[in-house]
Amino acid sequence: MSNSIKIQVIYFAILRELTGLDKETFSIKQGNKPGDVLTSINERHEIDLGINFKIAVNDEFSDWDIELNEGDRLVFIPPVTGG
Amino acid sequence: MKEFKITSDSITLETAKDEVENRAIGARSVFEGVVRDTNDGHQVRKLEYECYEPLAIKEGNQILDEAIEMFDLIDAFCIHRVGTLEIGEIAVVVVATSGHRDEAFKGCRYIIDEVKSRVPIWKKEHYEDGETEWLKGAG
Known part of the structure; x- marks a missing residue:
């Protein structure tokens, strides 16, 4: 598939525990957005994550509308609870 | 000098105070966040903090820059365990x-x-009854 790209999802906190993984790779279509990846995560792990996350791509805050590129590192950021 | 740090070592107040520019100042305000033994009706036994470090350091330093600009600070420093x-x-x-x-x-x-x-840091509480929970935050 010429229009297929690979991205890496890195999991933290509750997402790391729900998936049982620190990170994993997804093959997605060119033009796919974080919401498409979230759907794949839910299907692969049989969980039901909503959209109560911020998005980071390649260690920068991003947003749900961004089109992902080959090699991107995607993080779904749960509401933060530091301090 | 201005810096946001993440550490897995114990934090001491004296070390933190030495991290900032202390010459020519007239005031130094220090805040300590301390692990509390109860939360939301639960007896807390210990806490676990996890961090998305590259982004936490960027965002933390951005906050320090904002504070220096907004409040005309001479220096600012933050360290999170x-x-x-x-x-x-x-x-x-x-x-x-x-x-x-x-x-x-x-x-x-x-x-x-x-x-x-x-800042992308998350807190997990371990309770006296053996249960654990990632706090949900403000959403």
Whole structure:
């Protein structure tokens, strides 16, 4: 598939525990957005994550509308609870 | 000098205070966040903090820059602990220095409030009854 790209999802906190993984790779279509990846995560792990996350791509805050590129590192950021 | 740090080692107040520019200041405001033994009706046994470090450091430094600009601080510093913390241990320290107390208080308050709402750090509580829970935050 010429229009297929690979991205890496890195999991933290509750997402790391729900998936049982620190990170994993997804093959997605060119033009796919974080919401498409979230759907794949839910299907692969049989969980039901909503959209109560911020998005980071390649260690920068991003947003749900961004089109992902080959090699991107995607993080779904749960509401933060530091301090 | 201005810096946001993440550490897995114990934090001490004296070390944190030495991290900022202390020459020519008139005020130094220091905030300590400490692990509390109860939360939401639960007896807490210990806490676990996890961090998305590259982004936490960027966002933390951005907050310090904002505080220096907004409150005319001479310097600002914040260090946040990760890993397992026992009750009474220091989880976070903020230090803000300025010419006068008003700016130091306001800058210190701004930094801790923004760190709590923006920096990707998560807290898991371990309770006396053996249960654990990732706190859900403000959403």
